[in-house]
Amino acid sequence: MQDGRTAWLQQEIDNLKSAGLYNHIRTLDSPMDAWVTIDGRRLLNFCANNYLGLANHPRITQAARDGIENYGVGPGAVRSIAGTTSLHVQLEQRLAEFKNAEACITFQSGFTANLATIPALVGPGDLIFSDELNHASIIDGCRLSRAEVVRYAHNDVADLRRVIAERTDYKRRLIITDGVFSMDGDIAPLDKIAGVAEEHGIMLMVDDAHGEGVLGRGGRGIVDHFGLHGRVDVEVGTLSKAFGVVGGLVAGKAIIIEWLRQRGRPFLFSSAMTAPDTAACIEAVAILGESTELIDRLWANAELFRKEMQAMGFNTGFSQTPIVPVMLGEASLAQQFSRRLFEEGVFAMAIGFPTVARGKARIRVMNSAAHNLADIEIALETFSRVGRELGVIS
Template sequence: MSMNKLDFVTEALEKLKDAGLLINIRTIEGPQGSWITVDGKKVFNLCSNNYLGFANNPQLKSAAQKAIEEYGVGPAAVRTIAGTTALHKELERKLALFKGAESAITFQSGFCANLAVIPAIVGEGDVVLSDELNHASIIDGCRLSRAKIIRYEHCNPADLQAKISDEKGACRMLIITDGVFSMEGDIAPLPEIVEIAEKFGAITMVDDAHGEGVLGRGGRGIVDHFNLHGKVDVEVGTLSKAFGVVGGYVAGSKRLTDYLAQRGRPFLFSSAVPAAGVAACIAGVDILTASDSLVKRLWDNTAFFQEKMKAAGFHLGNTKTPITPVFIGEVKIAQDFSQRLFEEGIFAQAIGYPTVPIGRARIRVMLSATHNRDDLTWATERFEKTGELLGIR
């Protein structure tokens, strides 16, 4: 008797379950905020990317509602045929001004932006040098390009230089790094990377998904943070984290964005972002352009919470940002820790392999400008209690 051709799926799921790697996908009821309802329970939200509270901001919601009345609920076309509206052009213009770049082009997500730009600028015969902890979208974009992929040690310019030195015969070389690493919270050594790129004639690209709205003046990102305007060739950003909506973009020279409009496959072959999302993103850019108060509040909350967690004896790694990994070690213990926190009223998910290496499981806490100090103090007390129960400090 032959096996069902999809039996391997059942076996794979069982193996994940046995190893403690099966992801528990919880259901959110209502908008993102400091407190949310998850699986019917009101909990303190410590794991969304809603850095500035934009996901339920009244100005963004009003802009989205107005856009629906004017443009409808969907574009019904790709950008290159009938999907580009005046709103898309306005967002791209304002993003370029915000980033201090000559031009910007938007995509359906940050993931799509990476899938668009990497295969468009490198291919067979070229070399990509990629930080070993770069995001999955960068990894997939590199694979699609068919270029030779060389991973260098995480945030290690010396290793990058040693490896790029051996690749002088390549047609083109591209160095790619996350700006802020989403699981560690550390920041790429971008000045050193730019210096190496200039020395070897390589193209530089930074994915600033977790730097937008967080680093730099008023959240303008890692290039602004290091004052490297004009020295980074490709800046990729997302509109689904600090901006609270959905979408991605590439900022750089106008010739780069013109080229991506001709060769970026997600731009060419996937429907445009609906007007409501685009209008909400415009409102978010307008808020950050006018004031840095939300960014300052985010950083105040970050310093407050991280200091309390360190004082309680928790290991937070080398984070330099609001991303706060609370290292546990074994994935099953991390999942137990997360479940016990949930029972105490805290929503903070465990993250294990393959997102992070085996033995490096953690609770990843994401701070927000919407949090207040009383709630953060209460949360650290719940962490302490759970840590004591599980023998983790």
């Protein structure tokens, strides 16, 4: 029902629609997997962050059922009052061991992990140096902290040095970067950034949401990828992408993790991950610890897809990871491309302004170990057909 107080919202929504920025949300009637069911049709799925295909893995779903059997569903309270079960403690210990970090704490999501961590480390009078393409949850965490945010050019260590040198008025300082950038699939030069942080005595935080389970030995993340153990103060991650479940994690120095248990507001004021989520995440860590099979398949799929797309004449931007953007330029072309793919049985999302800069619209292809070779071949053939039809390749 609309009344005078909310009529402005209809205007805002109409504006979004006429600017082509309105989110039309697809509804799935199947588990998240290589193939999904939408509107009664089976579609080959290249939209999910389900890097290792764990979202519907039989061991993960069984672990969730066992979690319910032993611990029920709801956590009943926030972690600091009565919401911490032995499952939560076990998950944090396993994650700290897996990542070779001093300690780990979990949150309800990667988003809340950032909202907890940044304001716990910096506040008014402090400075944050933030990559200009950092994720929205980092941007919101920075805003909540009320520290001053100084942006540096994307992945540009010289520019980071420049902005650091310009500022002498601060109490504390923190550098924050995404590990893998979710729209371009490129990797932060964390080794060089860690050198700058050490040189200037600045705290360093990385958000490795798209690197967890993907980069490093056996998916141990970006810190492991660059061999930076002990040199990055705090690493934020998510359990909703490669781990296939939901939840957030913060790993790093024990003193920071202890502080987050005292001052991380989403830890103190919002209920914990549920028992089935937590049990499923413990199983995901076990699967990653046992074998690199899924990670090897993920990378093989991604490399094959990228190589063949480039050979056909598509521009795959700066991708270095299983995130492969197919650069198309205009948002209208990206939307038309995505629509045609959908009609042809491939689900791959168009991304345009404001998520990426104007003129940089793309189809973002998320590769997964859930895909087999036949799936990749179908995708390549469909991209080729639609690409020729729309004049993107010849």
